[in-house]
Amino acid sequence: MSTFKAPKGTYDLIPPVSATYLAVREAIAAPLRRSGYGYVETPGFEDVNLFARGVGESTDIVTKEMYAFETKGGSRLALRPEGTASVLRAALEANLHKQGNLPVKLWYSGSYYRYERPQKGRYRHFSQVGAEAIGAEDPALDAELIILADEAYRSLGLRNFRILLNSLGDKECRPVYREALQDFLRGLDLDEDTLRRAEINPLRVLDDKRESVRKQLVGAPLLRDYLCDACKAYHEEVRALITAAGVVFEDDDKLVRGLDYYTRTTFEFVHDGLGSQSAVGGGGRYDGLSEMIGGPALPSVGWALGVDRTVLALEAEGVALDLPSATSVFAVALGEEARRILFGKVTELRRAGIAADFSFGGKGLKGSMKDANRSGARFAVVAGERDLAEGVVQLKDMETGEQRPVALDGLLDAVRAELA
Numbered sequence: 001m002s003t004f005k006a007p008k009g010t011y012d013l014i015p016p017v018s019a020t021y022l023a024v025r026e027a028i029a030a031p032l033r034r035s036g037y038g039y040v041e042t043p044g045f046e047d048v049n050l051f052a053r054g055v056g057e058s059t060d061i062v063t064k065e066m067y068a069f070e071t072k073g074g075s076r077l078a079l080r081p082e083g084t085a086s087v088l089r090a091a092l093e094a095n096l097h098k099q100g101n102l103p104v105k106l107w108y109s110g111s112y113y114r115y116e117r118p119q120k121g122r123y124r125h126f127s128q129v130g131a132e133a134i135g136a137e138d139p140a141l142d143a144e145l146i147i148l149a150d151e152a153y154r155s156l157g158l159r160n161f162r163i164l165l166n167s168l169g170d171k172e173c174r175p176v177y178r179e180a181l182q183d184f185l186r187g188l189d190l191d192e193d194t195l196r197r198a199e200i201n202p203l204r205v206l207d208d209k210r211e212s213v214r215k216q217l218v219g220a221p222l223l224r225d226y227l228c229d230a231c232k233a234y235h236e237e238v239r240a241l242i243t244a245a246g247v248v249f250e251d252d253d254k255l256v257r258g259l260d261y262y263t264r265t266t267f268e269f270v271h272d273g274l275g276s277q278s279a280v281g282g283g284g285r286y287d288g289l290s291e292m293i294g295g296p297a298l299p300s301v302g303w304a305l306g307v308d309r310t311v312l313a314l315e316a317e318g319v320a321l322d323l324p325s326a327t328s329v330f331a332v333a334l335g336e337e338a339r340r341i342l343f344g345k346v347t348e349l350r351r352a353g354i355a356a357d358f359s360f361g362g363k364g365l366k367g368s369m370k371d372a373n374r375s376g377a378r379f380a381v382v383a384g385e386r387d388l389a390e391g392v393v394q395l396k397d398m399e400t401g402e403q404r405p406v407a408l409d410g411l412l413d414a415v416r417a418e419l420a
Contacts, residue, residue, distance in 0.1 A: 009116065009124030015326075021127065023321050024310050025109050027156045028129040031148040037107040037131055042086040044111065048078040053292050054085035054261055065114040079113035083130045083304055084261070084286065085293065091134050092295040102135035103300070109307075121277030121312055130283075132302035134290075139234050142265040142285060142301050143241035149269060149281065149303055150247045156310070157319040161280060163247065164268045166255040167235040168203070169227050170287065171263075177226035178202055188216045203256045209276075222253045231264060238265055261286040265301065271309075273316030280313050281305030329356040329415055330377035332368040334384035342383055342393070345411055352412055354419065372398065379418060381411065 006012050013021055048068050055062055067079040080086050087106055091097060096104045109129045116122055131148070133141045146163065153161055169177060185198040185205055194213065198205050206217065227235070242249055249267075257266050266284035274280070283303025290298035314321070331346050333339040342358070349356040357375055359368035365382075372380040382403075383393040392405040395414060406414045 007124070009118035011123065011125070019323050019326070020311055020314075020321055021307055023323055024156065024307050024314075025127075025129055028149075028152040028305055028307075028310070029107060029109065030155070031151045032107040032131050035105070035144065035148060037105040037133075040087055040090055040106040040108050041110065042080070042083075042090050042108070044113075045077045045079050046086055046089065048076040050085050050089055050293060051078055051081060054088075054289055055082060065116055067113050067115060080110075081112055081114045083108055083110065083112065083128060084132060084302055085289070087130070087132050087302075088134060088289060088295070088298075088300065089293060091132075092290065092293070092298075097135050097296070097298055103138075103141060104134040105131075106134070107131045119277070121274055121309055123308060127307040128281075128304045129307060130302060130304035132300060134300040135298045137287065137299035139237035139265075140241060142238045143245070145283065145301060145303055146238075146242055146249075146267055147245050147247055149305060152305070153269070153280075153310070156314060156321065158271070158310075158313055158317060160273060160317055161269055161271045161313065163249040164252040164255050164270060165239070165242075165249045166252050166266050167223070167227060167231055167264050168256065168262055168266050168284070169223055169231050169264065173226055173228035173231055174223070174263075177221065177223050180221045180226065181206075184220050190216070206254050206256045217254070220254075224253055234264055257282060257284060261289040261292065263287045267303070269305070271313040271316065274309065274312055277309070279306075280309040325355070325376040325378065327355050327357045327375040327377040328419060329354060329379050329381060330372040330375045331356065331358045332365065332372060332380055332382045333359065334365060334382070337385065338383045338388060341388060341408070342381065345381065345393075345408075348412055349415060352416070354412075354415060379415065381415075383408075 048066070051066060052062050066081050068076065070076055087108055091104055091106065107130065111125055111127055113125055115124055118124060131145060133145065150163065168174065181202040182198060185202055190198070190213065194205060194208065205213070206220065208214065255266055255268055257268065262284040264285040264287065268282035269280050270278040271280050272278060281304060283301070285299070285301040287299040289300065290296060329349055331342040333342040346356045346358045357377065359371050363371065369380065378398055380396040380398055381393050382396060387393055388408070391408050393408055393411060394403050395406045396403040
């Protein structure tokens with residue numbers, strides 16, 4: 001037993017479960033790669049002010065959940081609690097927006113950190129795949145990202161998820177709504193922290209998950225009633241494009257998401273099989289974020305999908321991914337000469353693109369065949385002194401138990417034929 005354990009609220013990904021996580025990441029990324037999104041990777045920590053400005057001073061993420069620390073050099077850094085601010089910072093720093101071909105389309109995958117009360121589906125260390133389209137104000141971009149996420153989930157076999165959609169307006173119409181909402185909230189019986197949040201960003205109160213607060217929000221003014229004509233037209237175009245693509249969604253007037261930078265289109269993917277932590281991903285448009293962090297005006301839109309939550313959704317639906325075996329061929333050598341020759345053959349198979357493994361540790365036939373079974377290999381290649389003297393190896397089908405001699409020089413071709 002090790003002296004050390006994974007920190008509270010975190011987890012280790014180990015085989016065979018880790019193969020499912022890799023498959024989920026690849027499935028989410030696949031539609032993005034087909035749609036012109038290039039991969040970006042940012043540091044695991046950033047200047048703390050990047051998140052304070054972008055995510056929002058009033059958010060729980062910044063006030064309660066962010067892992068912030070001071071370096072030996074006196075800099076204030078934070079482990080990244082989300083991906084959008086970091087990706088936009090990287091794009092600005094590299095001047096990607098000045099190279100033409102806007103929007104800049106980027107996707108990413110990585111770990112994120114928030115100090116939260118650990119529970120199923122909510123961890124202090126979690127994994128996301130995200131996408132950002134930077135530098136263009138176009139409802140087709142908003143629709144594209146929603147459609148791509150829908151494709152990713154469906155390619156995994158998920159069916160019982162819902163897409164919630166709303167518009168948060170823009171700098172023209174949202175201030176009027178903000179004032180009306182603040183007037184409403186001031187008349188409620190709310191605690192001091194919530195009232196303070198209402199004065200800084202009242203939309204954040206609509207995202208409060210506490211039942212005591214949600215009960216009081218019945219009758220709150222709705223943003224849709226305050227949208228300007230431009231925002232209404234933009235939102236209707238997003239809805240029309242998604243509908244034309246055959247993607248089903250639900251209008252949700254109270255959907256605001258938890259970050260301050262969202263404008264206009266906002267959306268969330270939820271799965272009702274996950275209990276209280278039903279959101280598996282979400283995103284929206286953030287036209288003012290670039291300016292918030294010191295860049296030029298760059299209207300943008302993006303999303304992040306939780307890998308952990310997606311795996312839980314697959315489990316809830318009973319979906320088992322069809323994962324390829326990590327090993328196709330397992331070599332069992334009996335004797336030192338056989339070890340040397342079969343080890344070379346394993347290397348040959350691997351170089352030919354065939355997943356192959358070897359019985360290490362000098363085990364006998366019984367122990368080595370147990371290893372072959374545990375590996376999940378379709379075939380075992382067994383050879384001893386007599387086989388080698390005859391210039392053959394024994395190729396055993398691990399599913400049927402059938403075994404036949406194969407010429408040593410023809411092993412690669414024989415395995416290829418069997419796996420074809």
